[in-house]
Amino acid sequence: MNPKQPALKKTKEVEVVDEEEGKKSKSGPELLRGFRDILPEEQGRWSFVRDTVRSLAQAYTFDRIDLPILERSDLFQRTIGKGTDIIEKEMYVFTDPSNRSVALRPEATASAARAYIEHGMLDRPQPVKLWYLGPMFRHDRPQAGRFRQFYQAGFEVFGGEEPIIDAQLILIGKKIFETLGIDVQVQINSIGTPECRQAYLTELVSYFRQFRNKLPDDDKRRLQKNPLRILDSKEEVTLGLLEGAPQILDWLDEKSKEHFMKTLEFLDEVEVPYVLNPYLVRGLDYYTHTVFEFLSAQDEGDKAQTALGGGGRYDGLVGLLGGRPTPACGFALGIDRIARALADKNINPPPFPQPQVFFAQLGDAARRVGLRLYEEFRVAGVPVAEAAGKNALKSQLEVANKLGVKLTLILGQKEVLDGTIIIRDMESGAQETIDSKKIVSIVQRKLGGDAGVVAATHSPVADS
């Protein structure tokens, strides 16, 4: 294969040139830590997840919104909370060429709130229901089901304070998992308003202060930094102490209590089972009232990476960002983890429809005619596979065989001259030569209903 030689040489040269910065010399290109490629063979599962999210979003009349991946870094610093890990050590923050501090979004709720304010969505009929899907970035230590670039689908409702909104969001999440065939447990809690939470925190801290010397280091640190987190400690000692600790539900004001009770009632109404988890707290500062998580029901016991989604109410967020105070509620789903859960459960979504027809050509005259034929088939909605780079008929048939097509069309010099084409049934090996003008309709007839299947199922929308 002569033509390959120069190409190879060229890539080598390029590599050498690229070396100036890094020390890595002869090793190939490498993925950045925590980043990954989602390969064609995983796309079936991913599309299944994305399509399910999309269709339920539409069914519940949410409007799609696409938000930028890069935002001013203070958007996240102000909303997520200065003390949180996300802001303190996980955010990709850098200075852009115009010397502005920007960040790769670690989540999208803040962006959605920003968009809501910036585009005056408060002038639209409330509540405004938005959904999105896209990559998020956190510089966390990678682990199974945890990547530095990961995908989230999110649902946000702005401008509604009714508990029915909380309940419906939970229902939507639950339905998405149901459709996908994944069992999840809904855990729910209320952390009330910032005011009653503050009162509770004071109480909680003073409770644990008595046992300060007994506490493990991790929990001492939490007590200092983010006392609420002590609630989901895994330490034996702390778990024991927790039993006597004040419970947040007892500290909720009347309004918060009512909101929570109503949310639960609505959930009962639509028969969404939930587990009341008084220790459930979330990592972002902006939450108020209802918080919830979707946990993989699979492997209880060890809690690692089983949170497939979570969310809650964030009534203060829009106001915090300078908008008119607007109640809001939402949740996000971890697409990577869901895709992984499907793989673990061996749930294989309907595969991408494979082409049923293969086109084999011999010589340039046939290639030329083939190019035109290919268009005819495309217009007729019949996808045709080919191996245009190959010359020998034998190797083209090998490919056709591997693809498992029903029919192979063979076009050589002779057929081009005669205006015919050979159609070969791959199963029986039977061949017939037919008028090339009739080929599309004959193929359609031979494929019966199958040909049309192809177009429908998966719609490749960029990034969604």
Place this chain on the structure above:
RNA sequence: GCGGCCAUGGUGAAACGGUUAUCACAGCAGGUUGUGGUCCUGUCGUUACGGGUUCGAUUCCCGUUGGCCGCCCCA
């Protein structure tokens, strides 16, 4: 960010101080002229990278990078 385990071709494995690193699958090229699914042959790796110990290293040591697991945290 902390701790532990690991790293052999595209994939899955073998060799575990000693001659040209073995096997399977996949890929590519062939087994004469225009016909697939079997078969045969060839080809595909500076054993992740860098350094050290040694007469000699895939095998031992150190560093880097990456993966996995636990913690932290989160989706």
